[in-house]
Amino acid sequence: MSEQNRKSSHGGPMRGPGFGPGGGMMGMPGQKAKNAKGAMKRLLGYLKQRQAQLWVVLIAAILSTVFGIVSPKIMGKVTTILFEGAIAKMKNVPGAFIDFEAIGRILLLLIGLYAVSALFTFIQQFIVAGVAQKIVFALRQDVQSKLNRLPLKYFDSRTHGEILSRATNDVDNIGNTLQQVLAQFISSVVLLVGIIVMMLTISPWLTLITIITLPLSVLITKKVAGRSQKYFAAQQKTLGELNGHVEEMYGGHSIVKAFGYERKSVDKFNAINETLYDSGWRAQFVSGIIMPLMMFVGNIGYVLVCVVGGIFVTRQAITIGDVQAFIQYSQQFTMPITQVANIANLIQSGLASAERVFELLDETEEIPESPAAGALKTPKGHVAFNEVSFGYKEEAPLIEGMSIAIKPGQTVAIVGPTGAGKTTLVNLLMRFYEIGGGSITIDGTDIRELKRSTLRGMFGMVLQDTWLFNGTIRDNIAYGREGATEEEVVQAAKAAYADHFIRTLPDGYDTILNEEASNLSQGQKQLLTIARAILADPAILILDEATSSVDTRTEVHIQTAMTDLMQGRTSFVIAHRLSTIRDADLILVMNHGSVIEQGTHQELLAAGGFYTDLYNSQFTSGGQQPNAV
Structure with missing residues (x-):
């Protein structure tokens, strides 16, 4: 396995829409789900766990809508009282007057209805928010648990x-x-049904006129939403490219500066940004015209209702207050339809995300541990590879029939050109990858019969690529052993020759490392990882070019510390600078995934084979020794 760096990219979360009378904002789906039904079915499985809360949401939505939807009709009575009283006065009808007392009672009733409607809306939104977040919480737990069970090859391939x-x-x-759909969908459906019922109670003929515009509204929504979809997909794809480019340039900022790549970087950014602008503009424009079109259709219905309603009033077939109420209902009629169209886009986006999450949850996990998996109480470090075979792909084997026997306490150096399989050997030993054939044993026990946590707990690792997290230096060193005391942390730092530079920092062991630990030099970071390994006090050590990032003088100190640490422990040292492993008990020379030579330094030099050529190639005229083969 070749040693390589891996980069990452990030995206950004969506914003929630707002809405008001007469319509709502269009959703912004990133892509369509390939198997929408399957994703929906699995997502409903999470919703079923919250059935009780969803029933409460439905009841609250019905009550909120009922109390809110009867208000226009009651308001129409106020208009009727005013209109009839005014007409009676104009005609000088004896005893004619406007009943303001009745109007006052109606207005108080309306205030009460609106207040109760708002209360149930609040209850609905509150419960929906809780349900959505609990489902997300459960999904995050499932994802986190799944990531812990995935093999290393999953992370290496993505x-x-x-x-x-x-x-x-x-x-x-x-x-x-979920939060937007659960609230809007239930409310929209209940509101649509409620509006139709109330319109029918006022005038079936006017209701028919209003419903005639419904197919036109549906057709417009379907056509526009379908056309905007490809632009949204292009927008999200380009946004991902832009994020990746920015992160890559930021992560390698010094390299970009060193090679004078600034102009090309900016040009590439501008090109991607221009494409993003174009697709984003088209997506927003196409989806944005749905509201004007819906309002146009709604206004057609509004005009028809006003004309026909006026005729009915003149014929005394309906009161003017009912016409006013019906006009309000007809104006509200398109709102739930628009919201449902908006929800359709949101659902599409949500299902695409759900499908991606479920793909992750369906990934092949590590081979389950044997029910009888145990642990070695006092591991001695006798390691054996017995006819081991392995390949990252079945059709392309990397290691075939490898057999190695390592005695307890031996220092084993693994050398070879890049890609020879040195790190792969260590990954197999720690069971990050499963072997294809043969067996690997520690003290005679097959590693597949040990718990993974127990197996990996036997090892201490110091890698060429340092890993430190955002926290204090003390916490980073103590990561090697749970419950380590202050004194033990300091002793480990001293053994790794890190104590001196730590104390020169403003906050000493309390110095906070940033996410990239860029406030330390590469050599200082390596010293901290070595201190962490020393504190862990493992049975078996793995040192993957552990001193490659430190100066020559510091390397001498670390080699001394490593020599002390390796006493009585089986140690695997992956090395490029062959001068650092002359004293190893056993040197394994690898090439193309196979151990082609093994022996001590002197034995291999005497054999005059591949190791000899490798060793001699590290010396140039002048006796200088390069850092890598």
Whole structure:
């Protein structure tokens, strides 16, 4: 396995829409789900766990809508009282007057209805928010648990940004979609049914006129939403490219500066940004015209209702207050339709995210541990590879029939050109990858019969690529052993020759490392990882070019510390600078996934084979020794 760096990319969460009388904002789906029904079915499985709350939401939505929807009709009575009283006065009808007392009672009733409607709307929104967040919480737990069970090859075959996007952005999008859809869909359906019922109670003929515009509204919504979909997909795709480019340029800022790539970087950014602008503008424009079109259709219905309603009033077939109420209902009629169209887009986006999350949850996990998996109480470090075979792909084997026997306490150096399989050997030993054939044993026990946590707990690792997290230096060193005391942390730092530079920092062991630990030099970071390994006090050590990032003087100190640490422990040292492993008990020379030579330094030099050529190639005229083969 070749040593390589991996980069990541990130996206961003969606925003929730707002809406008001007469319509709502169009959703912004990123892409369509390939198997929408399957994703919907699995998502409904999470919703079923919240059935009780959803029933409460439905009841609250019905009550909120009922109390709100009867208000226009009651308001129409006020108009009728005013109109009839005024007409009677104009005709000088004896005893004619405007009943303001009745109007006052009606207005008080309306205030009460609106207040109760608002209360149930609040209850609905409150419960929906809780349901959505609990589902997201459950999804995050499932994703986190799944990531812990996935093999290393899953992470090696995908960018970190892709995995993070599924675990964060997609889960967040599902939560946003659920919160908006559950509230809007239930309210919209109940409101639509309620409006139709109220319109029918006023005038079936006027209701028929209003409903005639419905097919036209549906047709417009379907056509526009379908046309905007490809632009939204292009927008999200380009946004991902832009995020990836920005992160890549930011992560390698010094390299970009060193090679004078600034102009090309900016030009590429501008090109992607221009494409994003174009697709984003088209997506927003096409989806934005749905509201004007819906308002146009609604106004056609409004005009027809006014004309026909006026004729009915003149014929005394309906009161003027009922016409006013019906006009209000007809204006509200398109609102739930528009919201349902908006919800359709949101659902599409949510299902696409759900599908991506469920794809992650369906990934092949590590081979389950044997029910009888145990642990070695006092591991000695006798390691054996017995006819081991392995390949990242079945059709392309990398290691075939490898057999190695390593005695307890031996220092084993693994050398070879890049891609020879050195790190792969270590990954197999720690069971990050499963072997294809043969067996690997520790103290005679097959590693597949040990718990993974127990197996990996036997090892201490210091890698060429340092890993430190955002926290204090003390916490980073103590990561090597749970419950380590202050004194033990300091002793480990001293053993790794890190104590001196730590104390020169403003906050000493309390110095906070940023996310990239860029406030330390590469050599200082390596010293901290070595201190962490020293504190862990493992049975078996793995040192993957552990001193490659430190100066020569510091390397001498670390080699001394490593020599002390390796006493009595089986140690695997992956090395490029062959001068650092002359004293190893056993040197394994690898090439193309196979151990082609093994022996001590002197034995291999005497054999005059591949190791000899490798060793001699590291010396140039002048006796200088390069850092890598």
